[in-house]
Amino acid sequence: MSSVLRPASTGQDPTTAGAYRPVSSHLAIAPPVSVVIPAMNEAENLPYVFKTLPGWIHEVILVDGNSTDGTVEVARELWPEVKVVEQHGKGKGDALITGFEAVTGDIIVMVDADGSADGNEIVSYVSALVSGADFAKGSRFANGGGTDDMTPIRKLGNWALCTAVNRKFGARYTDLCYGYNAFWRHCLDKIDLDCTGFEIETLINIRVVKAGLKVQEIPSHEYLRIHGTSNLRAVRDGLRVLKVILKERSNRRALRRREQHSPMLDSVRGEVS
Numbered sequence: 001m002s003s004v005l006r007p008a009s010t011g012q013d014p015t016t017a018g019a020y021r022p023v024s025s026h027l028a029i030a031p032p033v034s035v036v037i038p039a040m041n042e043a044e045n046l047p048y049v050f051k052t053l054p055g056w057i058h059e060v061i062l063v064d065g066n067s068t069d070g071t072v073e074v075a076r077e078l079w080p081e082v083k084v085v086e087q088h089g090k091g092k093g094d095a096l097i098t099g100f101e102a103v104t105g106d107i108i109v110m111v112d113a114d115g116s117a118d119g120n121e122i123v124s125y126v127s128a129l130v131s132g133a134d135f136a137k138g139s140r141f142a143n144g145g146g147t148d149d150m151t152p153i154r155k156l157g158n159w160a161l162c163t164a165v166n167r168k169f170g171a172r173y174t175d176l177c178y179g180y181n182a183f184w185r186h187c188l189d190k191i192d193l194d195c196t197g198f199e200i201e202t203l204i205n206i207r208v209v210k211a212g213l214k215v216q217e218i219p220s221h222e223y224l225r226i227h228g229t230s231n232l233r234a235v236r237d238g239l240r241v242l243k244v245i246l247k248e249r250s251n252r253r254a255l256r257r258r259e260q261h262s263p264m265l266d267s268v269r270g271e272v273s
């Protein structure tokens with residue numbers, strides 16, 4: 001019998017299935033990894049972003065938010081095989097959802113284009129996923145993580161909103177509004193994303209808990225945005241995040257009420273009693 005390892009068939013992409021690729025000196029993986037990068041006028045930062053992306057990535061999808069500074073041209077120069085997707089709507093959430101639809105790999109990694117994320121960390125995210133996690137959630141506040149980019153007001157807001165999510169949804173997160181995360185593509189079927197702005201990370205974090213997915217936090221260091229300024233407005237976007245938390249909470253209550261009054265359940269209960 002052959003002693004060569006064979007990966008489980010993914011059935012996703014015949015050009016990439018069937019081969020293990022080394023992702024570190026200790027690990028080889030079979031599933032193709034897609035990196036999705038939302039970018040709006042990030043031409044100056046892209047050299048730093050692409051410099052740290054590992055060569056074993058299956059594909060890079062850059063979702064362009066109508067950039068006017070040559071973002072797309074620079075991306076093509078730096079990573080000739082980059083798949084560029086034009087965003088039709090507005091906002092980071094809309095960009096990511098558009099990018100997820102274009103993915104052909106089995107694992108999706110979300111990476112910001114401002115130079116704040118270190119691509120060398122991708123191996124930690126992917127290791128968690130191939131070891132059994134459904135969702136590998138970056139955390140700047142887990143041991144080993146950190147941030148150079150957050151202002152005190154953003155830290156306070158993030159902490160308060162994270163505490164609310166933990167209390168309301170039974171999560172045990174140490175970070176909430178962070179854009180560096182990874183997950184198996186099939187998770188998208190369970191979380192059904194529908195939002196447009198910076199609340200996207202919160203929505204994902206809540207929906208994965210509601211869906212009962214296995215979440216593992218990955219300590220991550222967020223570096224300073226290299227050029228330009230953040231598109232996030234602490235108060236405006238903090239309120240959008242809060243709105244998502246409240247909406248998801250009331251949806252959950254409504255679902256519970258519906259379950260309690262379901263005629264189907266009533267008839268089952270009737271049969272049992």
Ligand SMILES: Nc1nc2c(ncn2[C@@H]2O[C@H](COP(=O)(O)OP(=O)(O)O)[C@@H](O)[C@H]2O)c(=O)[nH]1
Pocket residue numbers: 038039040041042063064065066087090091092095111112113114179225229230231232
């Ligand atoms: N395509 C697209 N990307 C966006 C949009 N808004 C923000 N981004 C990108 O999302 C990432 C995070 O945005 P950033 O402004 O750095 O916010 P912060 O990291 O929360 O300070 C960056 O790569 C931005 O270029 C948008 O409307 N469309």
Ligand SMILES: [Mg+2]
Pocket residue numbers: 112114116225230
């Ligand atoms: Mg940023």
